Amino acid sequence: MKRSLRNNLPLVAGNLIRVLLILAMPVFTAAVFAQGLEKPEVLKVEPPNWWAGHSIGVAGSPLRLMIRGKNLKSARVEAVKRGIRLSNIRVNDAGTYLFAEVIIDRLLRPGSYPVKIVTPAGTAQAPFDLIAPLPRTGNFQGFNQDDVIYLIMPDRFANGDASNDDPQVSRGITDRSKARYYHGGDLQGVIDKLPYLKELGVTAIWLNPIYNNNDSLNQREQYPEVPGGPNKPVTDYHGYGAVDFYSVEEHFGDLDKLKELVQAAHRIGIKIIQDQVANHSGPFHPWVTDSPTPTWYNGTQTNHLAENWQTHLLMDKYASQELLKPVLDGWFVDILPDMNQNDPEAAKYIIQNTLWWIGVSGMDAIRQDTLPYVPRKFRREWMTAVKREYPNVNVVGETLDGLPSQVAFFQGGVKRFDGIDSKVDTEFDYPLHFAIRKVFGEGQSIRQLLEIVNQDYLYPDPDRLVTLLGSHDVLRFMNERGATVDGLKLAFTFLATYRGIPQLYYGDEIAIRGGNDPDNRRDFPGGWAGDARNAFEPSGRNAEEQSVFEHLRKALKLRAELEPLRRGRTMHLAIEDQTYAFARYTDRKTVVVAFNNDVKPVTINAALPSSLKIADGAVLRNRLGSGAEVRVQNGRISFTLDSRSSVVLE
Incomplete structure (x- = not known):
């Protein structure tokens, strides 16, 4: 063998291998497609984001990410950036949904933290963001009896x-x-x-x-x-x-x-x-x-x-x-x-x-x-x-x-x-x-x-x-x-x-x-x-x-x-077929409300128990309409209501 050829054997061998690999690629690719292996595709990520420093998704367990896509069978997932750990991977039989638990570092700053999906046919990225939590003050308030x-x-x-x-x-x-x-x-x-x-x-x-x-x-x-x-x-x-x-x-x-x-x-x-x-x-x-x-x-x-x-x-x-x-x-x-x-x-x-x-x-x-x-x-x-x-x-x-x-x-x-x-x-x-x-x-x-x-x-x-x-x-x-x-x-x-x-x-x-x-x-x-x-x-x-x-x-x-109307206790005072009077009261105040559901005027008579703390001689005024005043006499009130009307007496 000539010295020049002998000296160039490694170069020749390397080129030969590259040629063989290039020739083999179509065969390999055809084999991949023949097995139904196509590059993974991401269509939707749920939830699309979560909160930095907060990885509790469900009653103390890690956040569970659901990725909808195509060709996700045999997929593994990787965090593209540090601070996120992924585990407990599950892919449905159709290869269209991938589930993964996500542990988020509590000190991780808000930003983009995509997830890499890897299959034998290729890779894809699933977008996922960490966002700053909203302030607790002024948000997440709930409602109560003070609300309408x-x-x-x-x-x-x-x-x-x-x-x-x-x-x-x-x-x-x-x-x-x-x-x-x-x-x-x-x-x-x-x-x-x-x-x-x-x-x-x-x-x-x-x-x-x-x-x-x-x-x-x-x-x-x-x-x-x-x-x-x-x-x-x-x-x-x-x-x-x-x-x-x-x-x-x-x-x-x-x-x-x-x-x-x-x-x-x-x-x-x-x-x-x-x-x-x-x-x-x-x-x-x-x-x-x-x-x-x-x-x-x-x-x-x-x-x-x-x-x-x-x-x-x-x-x-x-x-x-x-x-x-x-x-x-x-x-x-x-x-x-x-x-x-x-x-x-x-x-x-x-x-x-x-x-x-x-x-x-x-x-x-x-x-x-x-x-x-x-x-x-x-x-x-x-x-x-x-x-x-x-x-x-x-x-x-x-x-x-x-x-x-x-x-x-x-x-x-x-x-x-x-x-x-x-x-x-x-x-x-x-x-x-x-x-x-x-x-x-x-x-x-x-x-x-x-x-x-x-x-x-x-x-x-x-x-x-x-x-x-x-x-x-x-x-x-x-x-x-x-x-x-x-x-x-x-x-x-x-x-x-x-x-x-x-x-x-x-x-x-x-x-x-x-x-x-x-x-x-x-x-x-x-x-x-x-x-x-x-x-x-x-x-x-x-x-x-x-x-x-x-x-x-x-x-x-x-x-x-009037606090009693929102937070007070209730006491029935009078009830007939078409009339009804009740008190709403707290330890400090009482309000009397009465209804006439009849098509003609009706007189309501009601006792005011001492627990309501309304003194004899007190004058109750209708706060809902105009004109009506009711005086408490001997622990009782008596007043006439027009047809289909109501009063709020304070």
């Missing part, structure tokens, strides 16, 4: 930003002429009307869900546009058809706009309550066709139980599991996918989602939709996680039932027969709601109010119940058979002076009409540019509307001024 809650359906209240009426991603589903389409109301509209709410006496706003909903017509849920007409697809304008639990519906605004609303409300002393849904997702959520785990939902779109609404079985210690299953696992109206809170991954997802919304927005409380339909054990775990991180944030649950025994069962504060205290702070007082409708709306016996409140002993804490006249789930008060404006005023007086925390429904303060869903969700007049009149202003209200508004405003002002 005002329910707003964002799409129907006020249109403050016309640019989001017909978003690019969801064209053609806004039409004010159609009751079940989007109408254009948004978060900016709520911001714009905060001064109006402040003037009325509102101290807390409950917003119907603001989750991102389906971007096109809902073909699975169809109703006639006019009575007797053909069924047609609808939109999820109401917010209860979530397709993304980590973003805001584009028709309403975005996350920054929500934060702006919360802070603007806080600046003028108004709290924000978020409507959350742990029971189900919308029918078009990506999970429906691509489940993160085999048991993420109770059943599938083609094989599931239908909800049978028999919630009374949940408080039946003798009910079999077979009887309970349709209640807890059934799909609402046979189309809303029922979340399985017994699936550990789904349970962590729901809990973390709640904590994320609170922490990222600064909101103060939660209204939990369809409370009974979620297992009580999970509800306890969920509440424990909320209170651990945000002890002042409280939760009001929806149990839409007319029996106090059934509503009381789901309020926390006591262990029930199953050994579980759900820890849920309070409930909506629907039993009293229905009685108020019958008494002041239909003119039935006022004794029905006492038949309900006489069962207050069933509740762990009846003073914290949220009392209500209306909501998006029932027809408007003024559409009750026999309802009058005078009856509406009586109902408002009762809400403002009785035990519990009063909740109003947008528009009831001006006697808006409306039948059952969706007619009970009419647009607030004046919330849209070009409306014929603006009922947010006195000049835009007719005489009836102004009369009701002023009556309610005055009643709420009295509630704010």
